[in-house]
Structure formats: C-alpha cells, structure tokens
Amino acid sequence: MSQEQENYSFFQSVERSFDKAAVFTKWDKGILEQIKACNAVYRIKFPVRVGDTIEVIEAYRVQHSHHKLPCKGGIRFSDEVNQDEVMALASLMTYKCAIVNVPFGGAKGGIKINPRNYTPYQLENITRRYTAELVKKNFIGPGVDVPAPDYGTGEREMSWILDTYMSLRPGEVDGYGCVTGKPVSQGGVRGRTEATGLGVFYGLRELCNIKEDMARVGLEPGIEGKTVIVQGMGNVGYHAAKYFHEAGAKVICLIEWDGAIYNEKGFNPDEVLKFKKETGSIVNFPGAQNLKKNTDGLELACDILIPAALESVIHKGNAPNVKAKIIGEAANGPLTPDADEILNKKGVIIVPDMFLNAGGVTVSYFEWLKNLSHVRYGRLGKRFDENMNIHIMSVIEDLTGKKVSEKERKFIAHGADEVDLVYSGLEETMHAALHEVRDVMVASSDVHDMRTAAYVCAINKVGAAYEQLGIFP
Incomplete structure (x- = not known):
C-alpha cells in the first residue's frame, strides 16, 4: 500500500475532490453537505450453506442520493469490498449520472467474497439471498433502486437477481426494470456488454478531435497513429483497446494483474485476448516483450494511458x-488526489472517471427505458425507414440515370436496429458530456482541470434538482 493510500480512504478522496470543486459553485454550505452525504447505507450479514458448512456473508447496498429516483449503481463481488469503497463508488455514481444527464441518483452494492472460491451453484445461492435481503428493506425496484453488473459480476448474476425479485414481487408489470445488464433474452439491451469501453473510446476520440487541447500537449488532432497503453484486459479494458486499435491507434502495451506486455508496433487486442483464454495469461504473447513488473507499463512513454482496472493504481509514489500526455480514467478512482495534482502540474490532460466511464450507466438507462416501455428499440421504425430509404434512392437513380453499387445500396437502405440506436445514443451522450465539462473550464479562469470542472458540473445539477424539489426553504 502506498503512503497516499494510507493517508486517504477512497471515500475521503472523493470528498476531497468534491470540496475542491465546491468553492467554484454558488451553493450554500448546508446544501453542499447534503449533496455530499450518503443518504442510506445498508450493511447486511446473512448465512449461506457452502458445502458442509454455514458461511456468514457480508454485503452492502449504499444509496448516495435521492435527488432523483430510482438510484442506480452496480454490484461487485470482491473480497476487497468494504463500506468505505461502496460509499465512494455510490457517490461517484451520483455525479456521473448528473454529468451525462441520466436521471438517476447514485447507488452501489457489494458482496465481500472472492467469486473464484465458489461454485456457480453457491454463487447463485449467495446472489439470490442478497437480493431477498434488498427486497425486504425496499432497496431494489424499478422505481426505487436498480442494480447492474460491476467488478466480478455479469449477465448471469443479473438474471438471478431478476428471477428472485420477480418471484417475490409477482405480477409487477415493470418488474424487469429492477436490474440492468441482463441477458437480451431477459429484457437486456443489445450493446450493453461493450458500453463502458465504447464510451471511453467515444469520449477520448472527441477530446482528440479538439485542436486546442491537442496543441496543449503537443499532439496532432485525431486518433490515428496515437500510442495507447491499457491497464486491465477485462470487459472495459478489452473493448477500449479494441476500438482504439480499429480506429488506427497503436496499442503498444497491455497490463494485467499478473504481468504486462509491450510492442512498439502495437497489438491486436483480439489476438491477445484469444491467447489469454488459451493460456490463462497475456504474459509470453508471441512477439511481445514481457515487462519486469506489471506496473512498469504505467510509466512507459505514450500518448494515451487508459487505467481500466481498480482504484488508486497511480499515486504520489509513481x-x-x-x-x-492524456490519461483516460476507464476504472473508478484509478488516480489518487495527490497523483491528480502532480500530473496536472505536469500539464497532463486527465479525463476523469466520473464522466469517461459513464457508458455503462448510460446504456443501462436505455435498458431501463426499454423495460418500462415493453418494446425493443427499432421495432416500430426500422422497416419503415428501410422502405423510405429504398424509395428515395430509387427516385434519385431514376432522376440521375446512375446506379449505386450493391454495397452502397445495402448501407443506405439500412434502417436502425436496437444496437445502432444504442451506439448512437451513447456517442451523443459522451460527446455532449465532454463539451459540458470543457465549457465549465472555458467559462472559469479558476478551474484548470477536467476533474474539478466535472465536479462543478455535477454539483450544480444535483443542487438545482434539490432546489426544485423544494427541500431547502
């Protein structure tokens, strides 16, 4: 553990960033304290039979803010889960949702287990019991609190949560909206799996297209040719690396918990992932140089560094x-406050987690809306759009006497289906959020970094919501 981590807990780090930004807002101290505080913390201990023994499981659900309902946030399975971490992640969810204009309050959940130590059957028992405990205290529901996947969980766990909820609340017409990140066959939305990594790509791509910002760090606009390092080859890191590679960037280093690989010519993330699945590790990937320590990869020269693993990996020690030149926080809290200050003084552009990794909650919002509307995106308009596009194309061909190629014909005629609309909505959300945060910086001579600007943006939106609710006389 670094000295930095000893000085600040994760929640204290979030509060420190909040306080730094709060001085640039108009809100009274009492309102700021209300915005900052966690509204509800539910700590649970429940028994589960594991093999021949009874094990007492520790779990949490934190609802940080009720300025908008439902609350929204993932559930992680990790033996590192503790109350401070869950509170910090819940507060980040509040600010994240505000920045990307998703109308949820922030929440987070966690079960203190290492999922590798349990069979799927045992994990199912734990997940179902946890869900039942949340139902008991009204800490889950489509209008109350909507969980999602996080570290150590995925579609499987969300389907268990859904089934348990529906068995305890039979006949609830909008019950499928009680959780997001579900399999598509159970009300999930296409595009959810890659949403966070794709959102990271959209946000950083838009930043790289801004000439003034690129000039500040000595880079040319655009993605093509830029060198990228990604820490973490989980769902988020893999998809971020994949989209950068496909856009023409060079992914020169990939970092995992058990090692790191480097190649100045770049990697194809799909090939690395295939190798990892076959061998259990990215180490010794053909043509790659293994680094002595996996953390050495964080210190290599590159244009864009994307930490997509756990919190506090960059601290005042490294x-x-x-x-x-650019750090895109794909993970939650990968930079500690002191690291933030050090890198800002060096002129590094830090794109903060609270907006950059909001792709997951954005697409979760789309899934929630789908569950409430009970209709798949694109179902009503896809065929109409295709027929109209074909008609317009035929008219133009008749007027010009020219024919388009079959490839172009298929592209122009295509009507948007669910995944097209999800990608489009995500791209618009990330672009708009980036420019909202930048506008705060441009409008204030006192706000010099994107994290502070993002907090100012979030605090103002949450404060306005509380004001409109009439909570404060």
Whole structure:
C-alpha cells in the first residue's frame, strides 16, 4: 500500500475532490453537505450453506442520493469490498449520472467474497439471498433502486437477481426494470456488454478531435497513429483497446494483474485476448516483450494511458514517472488526489472517471427505458425507414440515370436496429458530456482541470434538482 493510500480512504478522496470543486459553485454550505452525504447505507450479514458448512456473508447496498429516483449503481463481488469503497463508488455514481444527464441518483452494492472460491451453484445461492435481503428493506425496484453488473459480476448474476425479485414481487408489470445488464433474452439491451469501453473510446476520440487541447500537449488532432497503453484486459479494458486499435491507434502495451506486455508496433487486442483464454495469461504473447513488473507499463512513454482496472493504481509514489500526455480514467478512482495534482502540474490532460466511464450507466438507462416501455428499440421504425430509404434512392437513380453499387445500396437502405440506436445514443451522450465539462473550464479562469470542472458540473445539477424539489426553504 502506498503512503497516499494510507493517508486517504477512497471515500475521503472523493470528498476531497468534491470540496475542491465546491468553492467554484454558488451553493450554500448546508446544501453542499447534503449533496455530499450518503443518504442510506445498508450493511447486511446473512448465512449461506457452502458445502458442509454455514458461511456468514457480508454485503452492502449504499444509496448516495435521492435527488432523483430510482438510484442506480452496480454490484461487485470482491473480497476487497468494504463500506468505505461502496460509499465512494455510490457517490461517484451520483455525479456521473448528473454529468451525462441520466436521471438517476447514485447507488452501489457489494458482496465481500472472492467469486473464484465458489461454485456457480453457491454463487447463485449467495446472489439470490442478497437480493431477498434488498427486497425486504425496499432497496431494489424499478422505481426505487436498480442494480447492474460491476467488478466480478455479469449477465448471469443479473438474471438471478431478476428471477428472485420477480418471484417475490409477482405480477409487477415493470418488474424487469429492477436490474440492468441482463441477458437480451431477459429484457437486456443489445450493446450493453461493450458500453463502458465504447464510451471511453467515444469520449477520448472527441477530446482528440479538439485542436486546442491537442496543441496543449503537443499532439496532432485525431486518433490515428496515437500510442495507447491499457491497464486491465477485462470487459472495459478489452473493448477500449479494441476500438482504439480499429480506429488506427497503436496499442503498444497491455497490463494485467499478473504481468504486462509491450510492442512498439502495437497489438491486436483480439489476438491477445484469444491467447489469454488459451493460456490463462497475456504474459509470453508471441512477439511481445514481457515487462519486469506489471506496473512498469504505467510509466512507459505514450500518448494515451487508459487505467481500466481498480482504484488508486497511480499515486504520489509513481505519478512523477508517468509519461502519458492524456490519461483516460476507464476504472473508478484509478488516480489518487495527490497523483491528480502532480500530473496536472505536469500539464497532463486527465479525463476523469466520473464522466469517461459513464457508458455503462448510460446504456443501462436505455435498458431501463426499454423495460418500462415493453418494446425493443427499432421495432416500430426500422422497416419503415428501410422502405423510405429504398424509395428515395430509387427516385434519385431514376432522376440521375446512375446506379449505386450493391454495397452502397445495402448501407443506405439500412434502417436502425436496437444496437445502432444504442451506439448512437451513447456517442451523443459522451460527446455532449465532454463539451459540458470543457465549457465549465472555458467559462472559469479558476478551474484548470477536467476533474474539478466535472465536479462543478455535477454539483450544480444535483443542487438545482434539490432546489426544485423544494427541500431547502
């Protein structure tokens, strides 16, 4: 553990960033304290039979803010789960939702287990019992609190949560909206799996297209040719690396918990992932140089560094050695406050987690809306749009006497289906959020970094919501 981590808990780090930004807002101290505080913390201990023994499981659900309902946030399975971490992640969810204009309050959940130590049957028992405990206290429901996947969980766990909820609340017409990140066959939305990594790509791509910002760090606009390092080859890191590679960037280093690989010519993330599945590790990937320590990859020269693993991986101990010109926080809290200050003084552009990794909650919002509307995106308009596009194309061909190629014909005629609309909505959300945050910086001579600007943006939106509710006389 670094000295930085000893000085600040994760929640204290979030509060420190909040306080830094709060001085640039108009809100009274009491309102700021209400915005900052966690509204409800539910700590649970329940028994589950594991093999021949009874094990007492520790779990949490934190609802940070009720300025908008339902609350929204993932559930993680990790033996590192504790109350402070869940509170910090819940508060980040509040600010994240505000920045990307998703009308939820922030929440987070966690079960203190290492899922690798349990069979699927045992994990199902734990997940179902946890869900039942949430139902008991009204900490889950489509209009109350809507969980989602996080570290150590996925579609499987969300389907267990849904089934348990529906068995305890039979006949609830909008019950499928009690959880997001579900399999498509159970009311999930297409595009959810890659949403966070794709959102990271959309946000950083838009930043890289802004000439003034690129000039500030000595780079040309655009993605093509830029060198990228990604820490974490889980769902988020893999998809971020994949989209950068496909856009023409060079992914020169990939970092995992058990090692890191480097190649100045770049990697194809799909090939690395295939190798990892076959061998259990990215280490010794053909043509790659293995680094002595996996954390050495964070300190290599590159244009864009994307930490997509766990929190506090860049701290005051290694921040002075980081050579990246842009850091995109795909994970939650990968930089500690002191690391933030060190890198800002060096002129590094830090794109903060609270907006950059909001792709997951954005697409979860789309899934929730789908569950409430009871209709798949694109179902009503897809065929109409295709027929209209074909008609317009035929008219133009008749007027010009020219024919388009079959490939172009298929492209132009295509009507948007669910995944097209989800990608479009996500891209618009990330672009709009980036420019909202930048506008705060441009409008204030006192706000010099994107994290502070993002907090100012979030605090103003949450404060306005509380004001409109009439909570404060």
